[in-house]
Amino acid sequence: MKAVEKRAVYLKVRDQLADKIHSGIWLANDKLPAERQLSEQFDITRVTVRQALVQLEAEGLIFRANRRGWFVAPKRIDYDPSRDIGFVRYVEDQGFHARTETLSKQLVEAPQWLSQLTGLAEGTPVYEILRRRYINDRPCLVEKIFVNPKHCAGLLSHSLNQSLWELLRQHYQLEPAERYIEMYPQTLDAAIAQQLNVNTGCASLYMRRICHDQQGEFLELDEEFWLHNALKVVVSVKPPKP
Amino acid sequence: MKAVEKRAVYLKVRDQLADKIHSGIWLANDKLPAERQLSEQFDITRVTVRQALVQLEAEGLIFRANRRGWFVAPKRIDYDPSRDIGFVRYVEDQGFHARTETLSKQLVEAPQWLSQLTGLAEGTPVYEILRRRYINDRPCLVEKIFVNPKHCAGLLSHSLNQSLWELLRQHYQLEPAERYIEMYPQTLDAAIAQQLNVNTGCASLYMRRICHDQQGEFLELDEEFWLHNALKVVVSVKPPKP
DNA sequence: AAGTGGTCTAGACCACGTG
């Protein structure tokens, strides 16, 4: 066992910056000093500064907005993918401001992978909705939704900047039964990264939700691409009775 | 709109390496060429090579073993945190080899944060178990478990290299009722990184599970530190009847 | 001892965002 742990320069810098955040000297959404400024301050190269910053980013303590700078990350929001009370309300219950923006909506033919997952016949028309969601005016996720139009004709004529499930419930009396959820850490491809105003290859949490109704018919599939440091997933489950 | 998307050198290198993996030229657990060798091959600096490698690591396509090299990552395993059929069996059902190793087990006083989460009186004795789990001989997670000894006296005298829940069920007739699960992307601290033979600050998925029995009494809390590219979380939930 | 990744220096130019 070593008496003294050797800690790389970039980790020491990380520690000092982390301190400023934890001690409240820098608050959520504050801009950090420029990289060049930090490199002078600590008398190290910009490369090393960036190593420290990237580390803090991976931890979720800071985030960057493409070419605008580094900022102190706000607290993660709790997110329960098994609930459907509406994103905006859910987030605002936690004291944040939330907003949804519809990027596109159209009727498309179900792609092959979707058919395989849901049992829909290939080529069946489905609604495809693309939305971007903000927390405190920071774009935090993009979601792509496929809805089975069978029981909700005319869905796209409604505003989709609100809770989709509230809409499905109130206008179409649809109710989700079982949800199959999948998620794993990933990175953002160029297209989605751009929509979130971050770098290609940025760390993310990918989440997919497939939802059927009580009769076992496919209702909705939802793919969410989250900034990895924006959320904490919480879910409460009871084991199936054997 | 640009006709041609400009792609950085390191992303082009990433693409070429990713191709070798996707096309099956390199197989799971194969070692990649040394960084210096790659930098010669592509006629770029080692820095740029590393940028490509780090990118692939973030995507989960490759992993590194501290100072030993870069390797093609095997497929993620599916992991359902709501089930308790036993890690080893669960993983082997998917065609992998799994192994569990107990790093330590002891009776400790419940730390404050544990009491706050579970409602246990502070200082109550609880079993603390530290385990490391392997998939195909690659250490993939470390878990720290706290068990309420109230209904399972003598637990630590058993071998803990097996399914804990099988043990609790068979020897103590304990059955989990509701589970509260939390998870989010994080990084590994120095201690855990070392136990997984990876670098400090390595990307991970943190998962915490709190489990009570039918009477609402605290049974077990489990903290898992996963290599971020080792798993895909899958969970199936039914919404509570309102 | 040799080879590997891990860290770090001291620069440079570019692309984009903001005033």
Add this chain to the structure above:
DNA sequence: ACGTGGTCTAGACCACTTT
């Protein structure tokens, strides 16, 4: 126009693992 991060070069030394 200027400041910012994004990318890249061409080296160097260190710490650890493997042979």
